[in-house]
Structures are given as C-alpha cells and as structure tokens.
Amino acid sequence: MTSMTTVDDLADELFELKMTASPLEATMLGVPGRDHLLDDPSLATEEAVAARARDIATRAGALEPAIAEERVTAAVVAQQATALAEMLGTRQAEYTIADIFVSPIAGLLTVLPLIPLPDAERADAYLQRLGRVPDYVDAVAERNRAGVAAGRLPIAHHVRATIAYLDRLLAVDVAADPLCGQEAPLAAAGFDAERERLVAEVVRPALAGYRRVLADEIADHGRSEDQAGICWLPGGEEDYAALVRVHTTTDRDPQELHETGLRIIDELAGDYAELGSRVLGTSDLGEIFAKLREDPAMRWHDADELLGEARTAIERAERVSPSWFGRLPAQRCKVAAVPESEAPGAPAAYYMQPAMDGSRPGTYYANTHGVEQRFRYQSQAMAFHEGVPGHHFQLSLALELEDLPMIRKTAAVNAFIEGWGLYSERLADEMGLYTDDTARLGMLALDSMRACRLVVDTGMHALRWSRQQAIDYMRANAPMAELEIVAEVDRYLSYPGQALSYMVGRLELQRIRAAAEAELGDRFDIKGFHDVVLGGGALPLSVLETVVQGWAKAQP
Secondary structure (H helix, E strand, O other): OOOOOOOOHHHHHHHHHHHHHOOOHHHHOOOOOOOOOOOOOOOOHHHHHHHHHHHHHHHHOOOOOHHHHHHHHHHHHHHHHHHHHHHHOOOOHOOOOOOOOOOOHHHHHHHHHHHHOOHHHHHHHHHHHHHHHHHHHHHHHHHHHHHHHHHHOOHHHHHHHHHHHHHHHHHHHHHHHHHHHOOOOOOOHHHHHHHHHHHHHHHHHHHHHHHHHHHHHHHHHHHHHHOOOOOOOOOOOHHHHHOOOOOOOOOOOOOHHHHHHHHHHHHHHHHHHHHHHHHHOOOOHHHHHHHHHHHHHEEEHHHHHHHHHHHHHHHHHHHHHHHHHOOOOOOEEEEOOOOOHHHHHOOOOEEEEEOOOOOOOOEEEEEOOHHOOEEEEHHHHHHHHHHOOHHHHHHHHHHHHOOHHHHHOOOOOOHHHHHHHHHHHHHHHOOOOOOHHHHHHHHHHHHHHHHHHHHHHHHHHHHOOOHHHHHHHHHOOOOOOOOHHHHHHHHHHHOHHHHHHHHHHHHHHHHHHHHHHHHHHHOOOOHHHHHHHOOOOOOHHHHHHHHHHHHHHHHO
C-alpha cells in the first residue's frame, strides 16, 4: 500500500525542486550539496521545472488538512509552485539583458563574489563553479538568440549598458576582480593562484565572448525606449498579467493598480505641505521638491558619511526594537557599500539575507556611486526598510523558524517581503526612530517613489508608456535624484511587476493590522501582532489575513 502524501512531503518536494533548479540560491541560503554547480538557464530545463511545479501546485490544492498550520503550508506550497511555473512561463531569460542582478549574467556576477569560502571543501567547490561559467554563459547566449528569433527582444539601451558593465569588469586587473575577492583561509595550498588562473583563462574569455554576442548579434535587434515595456513583446500582455499575480499575490489588474498609485500620489501632497511648512518654510509642492533636490545641505559629502548614517540608524532601531517585537534575530544586520562593479546600475539600496549556517550575515547594501548626487534625507527610511526592523528582521527571523518546512522559511512572496519593508518605514515613525522632520520628509519621498512604481510599472508594461514618460512622471512626482530615477525606471523595465509588490503589500498589512486593532481594542498587542506576522515566514496576502484573524480570535 502506498502511503499518502502529506503537506510536509509536498513542501519538501517543492523546496528540493527549487534548490535543484537554482544551486546558487541553495548556496546563498546555506543549503549544502550543490556548491559546485551553477543554474541551468536552458529552455528545456525551465519547462521541466515548470511542469513539476504545476503538478505540485495541483496536488497541494487537492489537500484538505485538518490542522490550521498545515492548511497554511498547503496554501503557501500551492502559491509558490504556481508562481514558479508562471515566472518560468514568461521566458524572461530570453529578453532580460541588463546591468543589474535581475538579469542572468549580472546576477551571476553579483552573487558569486558573495559566496563565503570558510573551508577547503567549499573553496574547491567554488573553483569547480568558476569552471562551469562558460557553459552557463553559452546557455544564456542561446536563450538571447532564441528571444531575438521569436521576437522577444531586449531593450537596446539595456544591451548597451550590459556591454559597458562587462567592459568595466574586464578592464579590472585579475587580482582585483570581484570573483577573486573572498577570503579562503582554510583553502588548499595554491587556491589563490588557481582561482586567478580560472578567472583569467576561463571566466573572462567566456564573458568577453558573451560581450561579442551582445555587440554583434543582439544589440541591433533591441527594442527602442519608446517600446520598452513587455506589452510590446509577443504574448507580453498575458505575461505581465501573470507577473502581476506572482508579485502581488492578488488578482488586481494593471489599470486598478495604476489608479491606486495616482490616488496615493494625490494624497501625499497634503503630508508634504504639512512637513514642508515646518522644515522648508513652504507648503507648495513644487517648491518643496526643488529645495529637497537643490539644497547642497541635503546631499552627502562622501561614502563614509552615507554608510556611517546607515549604521547609526540601524543601531538606533536595534535598541528600541524589544519594545515592539517579542522575537529578535540572532544575528545583527551588517552594513556595506554596493560593490563598485555593479554600483552604476544598481538601486540606491538593497538587502541580502543571511545564510542559514551563519557563514554570511544579513547585509544592507547602500549604493555610494555618485554619492554627492544622493540625498541624505532618505537615508534613515532606507535603513529601516532594508535593515531594522525591515528586511533583516523579516528574512532573518524566517530562517530561524525551526518548526516550519524549508519552503515556508524561504518563500519568495514579494508582496509580503517588500510590503513589510515599506510598512517598516512607517512603523519606524511610530517607534520614534526618525531624528527630525527632514528625515520624515525622506519617508514621504520613498512613499512617493513606491506610489510612482504603481503608476509607471503598469504604465510601461500595460499602458504602453515610453521609458521617457516614466522618467518624466517620476521626476514630477517624487523628489529623487536624477540618477536614482533613471536607475529605478530601468530596474522596473528589467523586472516587470516586482515594483508593484511594495505598496500593494504595505496597504494590505496596514488594512490587516487595522482590522485586528478594531476587533481587539485595548487587548491589541503590537508585539504580538508583529510576532504573528513574522512568525510564519513570507505568506501570500490572503493567507496572512487568515492567520492574523485566527490570532485575533484566540486573544484572551
């Protein structure tokens, strides 16, 4: 007799599928056994993974667990498996050519230098990985060629930026190459020399070959900035609808999200007027934006100043967090600069979660490229979003949940993850973390950016806006530095739908919290609420609402 498949069995099956499909992700999470392998970006592999994911989703949806926690797991498995299949079905590897980590090549070159090499075994595995880079690069080139043949064209502007990115990387001395940067104190003798040899004789020739493919075979076929959204690609409207579902975990359509963004932009004008009157002596939105952009006192002097402020903000948040959270991460949040090789095309800040084995800490990366053009008043809100109590708390605590299956600890639910980050920016104000009203203006500025994301992401990918239309809209409605606006728009073009997850997630978190406060009244406990929200890993928004409702009903 065959034993019945349990919820945990399916959870483990999906996690194993994801780790097998992405050995790099496995290594970054600290899951052993695949440290010598690279992902396989071929279409055949993607289709096989998608088929297995759809099968897992179907079986998870057919389960009827009696235990509440198992029902949550079944819902997470079904959503994550469906999302994986839908993501792969959009064939983004064919047309996503960019100089930031969401593209296959830049992503590989971003992640490899972050891999810790704490022992001889993992140092040797890293060398094996470097030896596999040519096969990976060739497979990506084949996907790019297939994209051109099928009319799924990259953006010409992004192809040129990727060529420039590779030129910068290849111009660096081999010994200073980021791929040679990790310390490996317990590696076998000769490791450093062999790593440099592989980078010089194996990796760099492969990257130079890929650069030639881009320059000679792809660049002339790139689509223009006037047709930058994926709605211009064959099947692009359906693909974007799928990506909206994946990234928001809702069925909201692009037009509705577009209008939500427009509404929030209008509502923020009143908040700007109030703070602008106190800080800048004017309630006029245009004057407020001009002063925020043009006043030299609003800009950084150097990278050390920027990084120092980020560390100070995170340390301040760490001190008061015990009053707002019952559970705190075991490891503190590290702050570092975005690596120079990727900084020109990278966003203003991002977070990399820790490895489960403790070999790599959770790290907030702040972009110091063009530091004199970046605005200091946004720094605190960014630190609270990316670090504490934002992504560092959510992602680190998820990995520490001992009683949950791995897929629950590592679920890629952007609406929850980024929604929590944006919720944390506003929570930081409740926690008394902003040092003054100027910093609160930074909080509003980031709100403007996230509301703009709803407008311009849907604008470009569903409503056929040009790249310049998106830049112009953000320039008019968010007091950001020009280089950040351009980098943001290019990021949305490279990662369709992901930018929607921030504001959609925050609005849902705030609505769910308000409902719990209304039901519990004086019995509402903010620490308990935060612990239940962060106590189940990243959850689809509808599942999170059910979990919080159950928690509220159980309160004495």
